[in-house]
Amino acid sequence: MAASRKVAVASVCLVLSLILLQFYVTSLHKELRAKILRAQITTFMSGLISLACWYLYRRLLAENHTVLACPSRLLWTLWKSVVICFLLCAQVTYATNLFFITTDPQWIAMVCYICLGTLIQLVCCLLVCDLIEIGLRVLRRGRQYQQNQISLKAQQTRTVVAILIALMLSARGLTVGLSPPPLKKVTIPMTKLPRSFDGLTVIQLSDIHLGPTVGRSRLQDVVDRAMATKPDVIVIAGDLVDSVVKKLGEAAEPLKQLQAPYGVYFITGNHEYYTGDVDAWFDKLRSLNVQVLHNEKAILQNHKQPEDTICLAGVDDNTADSFGYDGHGEHLDKALGSCDPDQPIILLAHKPSCAKRALQSKYNVNLVLSGHTHGGQLFPMIIAAYLVNPYYVGLYRVSDHAHVYVSPGTFYWGIPMRVFTSMEITHITLQATW
Structure with a gap:
């Protein structure tokens, strides 16, 4: 006793x-x-x-x-x-x-x-x-x-x-x-999407994890195949890197070749904060012509009909809150507060849990693009990923006017294996449903 x-x-x-x-x-x-x-x-x-x-x-x-x-x-x-x-x-x-x-x-x-x-x-x-x-x-x-x-x-x-x-x-x-991630085509209906934007294409990359087992050559292949689709918008939904700019800056150089009529955008995932070098990565990405959405928005204005717009917002990963990372964190008010409620709103949020909070907020978000889960990547983690996340992988119709798409990831974290899960370059086509 x-x-x-x-x-x-x-x-x-x-x-x-x-x-x-x-x-x-x-x-x-x-x-x-x-x-x-x-x-x-x-x-x-x-x-x-x-x-x-x-x-x-x-x-x-x-x-x-x-x-x-x-x-x-x-x-x-x-x-x-x-x-x-x-x-x-x-x-x-x-x-x-x-x-x-x-x-x-x-x-x-x-x-x-x-x-x-x-x-x-x-x-x-x-x-x-x-x-x-x-x-x-x-x-x-x-x-x-x-x-x-x-x-x-x-x-x-x-x-x-x-x-x-x-x-x-x-x-x-x-x-x-070790195989190239396949191109997955998804059509997502969006209420309030102007007719002039009907058929807008978005390439979503997520969870690339540049680091010990993913490097420049594999990123170059993804960039080449993404550009071959001639997308209108390109988004990188977090977990791009697993180390500091000093080690991986050169590996990220192919991102400079990403170009789209309405821009290339990036938000943080949890791994950017694990590096402890997130501000330096912001500077690096901006030098590569990638726009960082750091709890902020970008307005996509139709080239033929300037009065037609989309509010594309991005929110920091909440790992910054856990780490006490000053000037960062999940702030939906900062990211969405200035979006016109009459505009269609697309939110980039790395974790599906953030997507759920955004859809339960006062903001009328029409589409959230997330990643993070990897679909579990390996057995038996797929069980935990399914149980822990409100949205596991793929397209979810949350309501008549709101959808969530969770990418299983473009590559993987560390272990170069996918057991009972897949990788993808996501090719999204937005469909107006007025």
């Missing part, structure tokens, strides 16, 4: 210390604050990866000489070496963000992130096998000796099957992730 009290007291003290530390961190200068918060995120994620590596080590090595039934010591040593190298590569994945982010991905970063993606699939498959085994143990009847023999044989089979399924899922996910 005394030991339990000590553990409880220690846990409470730890939680209070973490809360006080967080208050202290948010009071620091934004650059130092961003570094500390990134370090906290990295530590937390590395801890999760360590737990996964420990679980796999126990399943595949420490308890598994008999499970895989290696016929010779040489094969066992080879198997053990492969597993340990695999786990080490997955474990050091986040370290590659510090040392291996350049204009185009370096092979070591790609290998580490591929190992991390495979690790996630393997852990999931083995956990499912463990649940099956628990269920069978509950249902199994008979003598203890027979139970043990059946259990050992079944465990061998389940482990091999889990490994094969995980490898197939990873291979399929890697094939999709």
